[in-house]
Amino acid sequence: MNLTEKIAKLIDEKSNNYKDISDKIWEFAETRFDEFQSADLLCEVLQQEEFQVERGVANLETGFIGTYGTGKPVIAILGEYDALAGLSQVAGEATYQPIIANGNGHGCGHNLLGVGALAGAIAVKDYLVQHKLSGTVKYYGCPAEESGYGKSFMAREGLFKDVDIAFSWHPGTVNTVMHAMSNAVIHAHFKFKGRSSHAAASPHLGRSALDAVELMNVGVNYLREHIIDGARIHYAVTNTGGVAPNVVQAEAEVTYLIRAPKPDQVKSLYERVVKCAKGAAMMTETTVDEQIVGSCHNLIPNKTLETIMDQHMNELGYPEVTDEDIRFAKDIFQTLSEEEKGAIALQVGNDFARKLAEKPIADFVIPLAKEPISIGGSTDVADVSWNVPTAQCTTSTWAVGTPFHTWQVVAQGKSNYAHQAMLLAGKTIASTAITAIENPEVIEQAKNELKERLNGEHYVALIPEELMPPKLSVMKKDETYV
Structure with a gap:
């Protein structure tokens, strides 16, 4: 045998x-x-x-x-x-x-x-x-x-x-x-905050976080032409800020998966995506917080x-x-x-x-x-x-x-x-x-x-040192996948 x-x-x-x-x-x-x-x-x-x-x-x-x-x-x-x-x-x-x-x-x-x-x-x-x-x-x-x-x-x-x-x-x-x-990947959330207002009576007083999300996505779509072969960028809008069209949305959120063949490439690409987010925030006079929630080599x-x-x-x-x-x-x-x-x-x-x-x-x-x-x-x-x-x-x-x-x-x-x-x-x-x-x-x-x-490279985790696995008591159960 x-x-x-x-x-x-x-x-x-x-x-x-x-x-x-x-x-x-x-x-x-x-x-x-x-x-x-x-x-x-x-x-x-x-x-x-x-x-x-x-x-x-x-x-x-x-x-x-x-x-x-x-x-x-x-x-x-x-x-x-x-x-x-x-x-x-x-x-x-x-x-x-x-x-x-x-x-x-x-x-x-x-x-x-x-x-x-x-x-x-x-x-x-x-x-x-x-x-x-x-x-x-x-x-x-x-x-x-x-x-x-x-x-x-x-x-x-x-x-x-x-x-x-x-x-x-x-x-x-x-x-x-x-x-x-496979591709290395960084998974990140981008949370925009603005100011609510009546979209008809006082639109000039509002600062739309949803506009910022849309502008970020447009910017990243233009970025796609200028990234290396094999790289991929995907996104999903996870918070539109509400369902009322006559309210300027004060908050909105989008999540991104950013992939590239090597860890240093995906880190560089992530930084460019962050710039698109910051640019969108500047254009809309909102603020943005980005957070890496996961990654792999x-x-x-x-x-x-x-x-x-x-x-x-x-x-x-x-x-x-x-x-x-x-x-x-x-x-x-x-x-x-x-x-x-x-x-x-x-x-x-x-x-x-x-x-x-x-x-x-x-x-x-x-x-x-x-x-x-x-x-x-x-x-x-x-x-x-x-x-x-x-x-x-x-x-x-x-x-x-x-x-x-x-x-x-x-x-x-x-x-x-x-x-x-x-x-x-x-x-x-x-x-x-x-x-x-x-x-x-x-x-x-x-x-x-x-x-x-x-070839001389050494493993350094892409996950930030401060990021810990979520505990069920505080976990936000979004459903985005590798």
Whole structure:
């Protein structure tokens, strides 16, 4: 029995338990920093598996670390468990049917992500015990990936300094190991204050904060022509100052996500956006307060670890799917727009796209990319990747073409094929981790690669020192996402 077979056996023996845990977290559907039930359940399972659990790490109320073993190497496995607002949906239904109007739902599959990582961490523990190996495995319970940047707070507090290598994964529509780069991001709020007045009788006495927001947005729109390739700026008006048109709005607020390929670039771009805000305030004779509420670095790939992970994923292969799986996946596939269906070929190629139209569950492994692929978005896994060599994979938990952050993702969150793909991710992570433990030269090579990719740069958190994770008693629950 080879390594992947041994790991698969360890995970399969506890698979029903993992499926149940994932389904419970799907039902909890707790959003950023509010994942108390989900964190409690994961901590309980870790304690049952004889992990030592430390809660409230990095001042995160729902963050924790479960540790098993002693000595080197130290392996980190990252789990997430936060849901999204407004995506409530009945499981197993291919039509939009919210359980609760505007309720929460796991529209990014983090119920699967956290438990797949958990399965991987427990399998590493079980293997260490069975084979009497030294080493430490740590499960990092990472809250608030969706706009909260939990891992960035952990990295700022130095929680990865004793770690040798790290692993994670993400639900998706294909099976592949990520050889990817992401954008660094700064998330900031801009609050404008002016002076209220009657818009008809005394408009000259008012100073419109809403005008300031609009002028800032116009200024940033002009700025877009003059930023580097790959940079992105997005915004949402979170407070219009009221609904009465005959009142000059005395306050208004807009939130921005500012992305660029490198940390120094995103900091520079943020400063230019701040100038647009200050200019808008000057034009309207209002005041503006800006506040960074979160940020993360760009993702650093690690081909050394990814190559091993790719080998194990191919050895494991995608599990067989049932006729019922195919039927439901086809129903989900038919809910996609023609544009969404057409985008599949860009991801997997025309031949695979035609095949997937008939059976829209990707049961093959896409080869590891030769050069890093830019994913455009941002992830707080990036802050980990600046500190330790990090590798990630994705598996086919959803019907091909399913867009992230949608009710279709939530509908598939309890499906058999989602469960099987979740377990595949755990097996892939655990197999890669054990290979590194048994071959110390792999870890040394991965560390050397990280050093080369950083090329003299060092991690400095983008999150301001004074910014602390919000506590529920004072948290403003806005719903803006990474």
